[in-house]
Amino acid sequence: MASTGDNAVEIIDISDPTDPSHSGAIDDSGDAKLGGVYGIYVVGKYAYVAARGDNAVEVLDVSDPSDPQHVGSITDTAITALGGAMAIYVSGKYAYVAASAEHGVEILDISNPSNPKHVGAIFDSSSTLLNTPRDIRVAGKYAYVTSFDEHGVEILDISDPSHPTHAGAITDNVTTALNGAANLQISGKYLYVTGYNDKGLEILDIPGLDAPGAAIGSISTNHLDVSEGTRIGHTLHVGGGMTVGNGGIKSDGRVSIRDVLTLLPRSSPPSDYINGDIYMDTDGYIYYYHTRWYRLDRSSVTPTGISDE
Numbered sequence: 400m401a402s403t404g405d406n407a408v409e410i411i412d413i414s415d416p417t418d419p420s421h422s423g424a425i426d427d428s429g430d431a432k433l434g435g436v437y438g439i440y441v442v443g444k445y446a447y448v449a450a451r452g453d454n455a456v457e458v459l460d461v462s463d464p465s466d467p468q469h470v471g472s473i474t475d476t477a478i479t480a481l482g483g484a485m486a487i488y489v490s491g492k493y494a495y496v497a498a499s500a501e502h503g504v505e506i507l508d509i510s511n512p513s514n515p516k517h518v519g520a521i522f523d524s525s526s527t528l529l530n531t532p533r534d535i536r537v538a539g540k541y542a543y544v545t546s547f548d549e550h551g552v553e554i555l556d557i558s559d560p561s562h563p564t565h566a567g568a569i570t571d572n573v574t575t576a577l578n579g580a581a582n583l584q585i586s587g588k589y590l591y592v593t594g595y596n597d598k599g600l601e602i603l604d605i606p607g608l609d610a611p612g613a614a615i616g617s618i619s620t621n622h623l624d625v626s627e628g629t630r631i632g633h634t635l636h637v638g639g640g641m642t643v644g645n646g647g648i649k650s651d652g653r654v655s656i657r658d659v660l661t662l663l664p665r666s667s668p669p670s671d672y673i674n675g676d677i678y679m680d681t682d683g684y685i686y687y688y689h690t691r692w693y694r695l696d697r698s699s700v701t702p703t704g705i706s707d708e
Contacts, residue, residue, distance in 0.1 A: 401436040401448060408436060408448060410464045423465040431469040432457040438486035438534075440494075445470065445512050447494050449484035456484060456496060458512045471513035480505035480520040490537045493518065493560055497532035497544055504532060504544055506560045519561040528553035528568040534582045536590075541566060543590055543605070545580035552580060552592060552603065569603065576601040 400409050407426035413419050427433035427450075435452025444462035454475035460468045475481035475498075483500025492510040502523035508516045523529035531548040540558040545551075551570035555563045571577035576592075576599030583592045590603040685695045 401439045403435055403437055403451075406434050406436060406452065408433060408439065408446065408459060408467060410461065410467060412464070423463070423467055425459060425467040425469070427453070429469060430472075431459070432472040432474060437484070438497075440487050440489045442489050447487050447489055447509065449487040449496055451483050451485055451499070454482045454484060454498075454500070456481065456487060456494065456507060456515060458509070458515060460512075471511075471515060473507065473515045473517070475501070476517070478520070479517045480522060485532065486534045488535050488537050488542075495535050495537055495542055495557070497535040499531045499533060499547070502530050502532070504529065504535065504542065504555065504563065506557065506563060508560075519559075519563055521555060521563040521565075523549075527555075527565045528570065533580065536583055536585050538585050538605070541605075543583060543585065545583050545592060547579055547581060547595070550578045550580055550594075550596075552577065552583065552590065571597070 400411065402409050405426060407424055409424045410422045411419050412422040425431055425433070432450050432453040432455035433448060434450050434455075436448050436457075437451045438449035440447045441461065444460060446459040446461045446467070448457040448459065450457055455472055457472045458470040460470045473479070473481070475484075480498045480501045480503030481496060482498050484496050484505075485499045486497040488495045489509065492508060494507040494509045494515065496505040496507065498505055504521050505517070506519045508518045521527065521529070528546045528549045528551045529544060530546050532544045532553070533547045534545045536543045537557065540556060542555040542557045542563070544553045544555065546553055549570065551568055553565070554567040556566040557563045569575070569577070571580075571594070576594035576597040578594050579596030580601075581593045581595045583590060585591075585605070588605055590605050592601040592603065593599075594601055
């Protein structure tokens, strides 16, 4: 946890939730940039810390919780947005920082934790809502940022990390609780925001999650739209009907039909000729193949020039 008053990070053992105990700590007395620490995010063996007092991001090795170590850091410069770094969120190889004093969002490349590098930044303007950002979360290609002084939430398109852009925003009104928007959290399609001045909680419906790459153990959704190829490693269960486009179905193994299989023409069958086998079933239909399978009602067919070979 970040301890602002102590300019330190404290690690607590919570293996017994009824009796949490001190495990380790590190302060800013050495190389670590931990002055006025405020936000912290842990991924694997690294803790990424937003240090408001040092206008910096500190990277700690916490693989030994009893002895956290300085790994690397980056401080504010003329091109970065780290002044008053308040909150930090890590997604993939990037860290996203809300900088309250600089009224902006900084994007860092943390693929080398010992040497985090500036990638891109965006600042408050007439088209953005980034005055005194307090918290930040990322979902898919969007970053959601609270603006404490502009009483709202800014949505940034971060699909190009080197050039984040304004995507949308919502500000406080008579029906919302966004006055002094402070902390936020994402769960599913909802964004939960604390309104400090409103002494309330605002729940926002966000449009959806765009995830170009993800490893998901399970997913529950009302509608799934996949624009490109999909590989299913195990069994696909379809509860209702399944519609297949012009590409058809290709199977490298056997196809088992438990119930009745009905083959219907997508359009009117060709009227020129039939080249292939004809099969007449006892159900009153004629089945034949001409680039695709067709089924004809036998009663509607008038035979002409039929020879039995």
